[in-house]
Amino acid sequence: MLAHLLLVTALGISVQDHLDGTEIGDASMSLKFETGGKYAAETEAKDKTVAKGTWAVTGDSVEVKVAGCKGPQCATVGKGFKADVVLVAERAMTVRANPPDGPLTTGSYYCHYGACEKRVGVLLVSHGARAPVMKYVLDYLIDRNVAAGGSKTVVWWSSKRLADKVPATTITYCAREGDRAKQGAEQVARDLAELAAIGKLTPAPSTDKDCLWDVQVTVGDDTPQPAKK
Numbered sequence: 001m002l003a004h005l006l007l008v009t010a011l012g013i014s015v016q017d018h019l020d021g022t023e024i025g026d027a028s029m030s031l032k033f034e035t036g037g038k039y040a041a042e043t044e045a046k047d048k049t050v051a052k053g054t055w056a057v058t059g060d061s062v063e064v065k066v067a068g069c070k071g072p073q074c075a076t077v078g079k080g081f082k083a084d085v086v087l088v089a090e091r092a093m094t095v096r097a098n099p100p101d102g103p104l105t106t107g108s109y110y111c112h113y114g115a116c117e118k119r120v121g122v123l124l125v126s127h128g129a130r131a132p133v134m135k136y137v138l139d140y141l142i143d144r145n146v147a148a149g150g151s152k153t154v155v156w157w158s159s160k161r162l163a164d165k166v167p168a169t170t171i172t173y174c175a176r177e178g179d180r181a182k183q184g185a186e187q188v189a190r191d192l193a194e195l196a197a198i199g200k201l202t203p204a205p206s207t208d209k210d211c212l213w214d215v216q217v218t219v220g221d222d223t224p225q226p227a228k229k
Contacts, residue, residue, distance in 0.1 A: 015085045016057040018093070024104065024116040029077065031103055039064050041077050041103050049073035051103075053080065060085055064104075077103055086212075089156035094121065094212035106176065108213055110154035120184035122155040123213040127162040128221035136226050137192075137219060144191045153184065162218070169220040171203045174211035181214035188215050197226040
C-alpha cells in the first residue's frame, strides 16, 4: 500500500534529522532550524522583527529557547515554544505546539526540499475500502491541489484502518481554526463531487476536539474504483 510505504519512509527519518536545516513559515514569517542547534525567527513585514536562540529535539518533541529579540512583534516572535512533531507521510507532518499562539502553530504542514509551510491538512481514512480506491482518491486530491496552484492542501492516507464499518463516504472538518477548515472541506467536497463513484457530499463538523488535521475524508467500504479521467 502506498500510504504504508510513505509512512514507513517518514518514520525512517527522525524529527531531529527532519528539522535539521529546515525553514518553516510563509510570506509573513519564517522560522529557521539551523544545523548545529541555532534558531532564528524573522518577520517579512515592514516592521521587521528578528529573534534568535537555540533548538533541540528529544524524541518527537522540539524545544526552542529564545535568547534575544529585536522589533515591534517580539510579543509573538520572541516567544520560546515546545512542539510535538509527527511525520505522517513523506511530505506531511503534524504539529502540536505549546503555546498555541506562538511563532509555530498547531496543525498540518507540507514539507519539501528543506522547507515546510502550514496548509489545510486532508486526512484519508477508511475501514474496508480497497487500496486502489484509496490511492486513486489520494492522487486525485493531490492533482486537484496542484491544478489550483499547489499551495492549499497537504493530503495523506492513514494506513490505520477504522474499527467500525463505513457504509458511505463522509467529510468532516476540525473546528480548531474556525472557518478555515470548513472552507477547505467545502472545496474537497466540490472536488470529490466530480467522481461518480463518490458524488455529492456535505461537510459536517467533527466530534474530535483534538484533531491536528483540518479535513477528514472517510471513504466508504464499498466505494468502487473511480473511472480514470
